[in-house]
Amino acid sequence: MIIGAGPIGLAVLLCLKAFGAKTILISEIAQLRKEQAEKFGVDAVLDPTKVDVVEKAQELIDGIGPHVAFDCSGLQVTQTTAVKAIRARGVAVNIALIEKPISFNPADFLTGERKYVGSSCYTPEEYAEVIEAVASGTVDFHFRSDDR
Numbered sequence: 001m002i003i004g005a006g007p008i009g010l011a012v013l014l015c016l017k018a019f020g021a022k023t024i025l026i027s028e029i030a031q032l033r034k035e036q037a038e039k040f041g042v043d044a045v046l047d048p049t050k051v052d053v054v055e056k057a058q059e060l061i062d063g064i065g066p067h068v069a070f071d072c073s074g075l076q077v078t079q080t081t082a083v084k085a086i087r088a089r090g091v092a093v094n095i096a097l098i099e100k101p102i103s104f105n106p107a108d109f110l111t112g113e114r115k116y117v118g119s120s121c122y123t124p125e126e127y128a129e130v131i132e133a134v135a136s137g138t139v140d141f142h143f144r145s146d147d148r
Contacts, residue, residue: 002026004072010033018138023060025046043060058087068093
């Protein structure tokens with residue numbers, strides 16, 4: 001699951017699709033971003049102003065939630081959603097820059113043996129892997145001039 005369909009969230013979507021993720025969900029409120037996620041082939045868009053994202057994500061992914069949730073928004077509510085939506089032994093990944101301190105309930109990790117990791121730095125090998133994936137067409141950015 002991806003929380004936030006801005007440029008980072010959409011890039012995560014393309015990479016997950018390219019590397020064979022089975023079912024991909026995006027949580028997003030902005031209409032234009034929801035439409036772009038649909039153009040890029042997301043399986044479902046969940047609007048947190050209309051549905052309980054945690055409940056719906058768990059329902060849509062095996063009845064127990066996604067293995068991984070990527071927070072690409074960086075807000076208290078999106079971090080909390082990422083942690084609560086993942087299944088037992090799942091991983092919440094923070095990709096967003098968080099400008100204000102946020103808090104967690106340690107019980108959310110303990111009871112499901114969940115993990116929380118951050119990802120913001122890249123190695124030269126990762127840059128090379130991404131460049132190769134785009135060059136080979138594994139990751140395909142379907143941009144048209146009228147979409148920019």
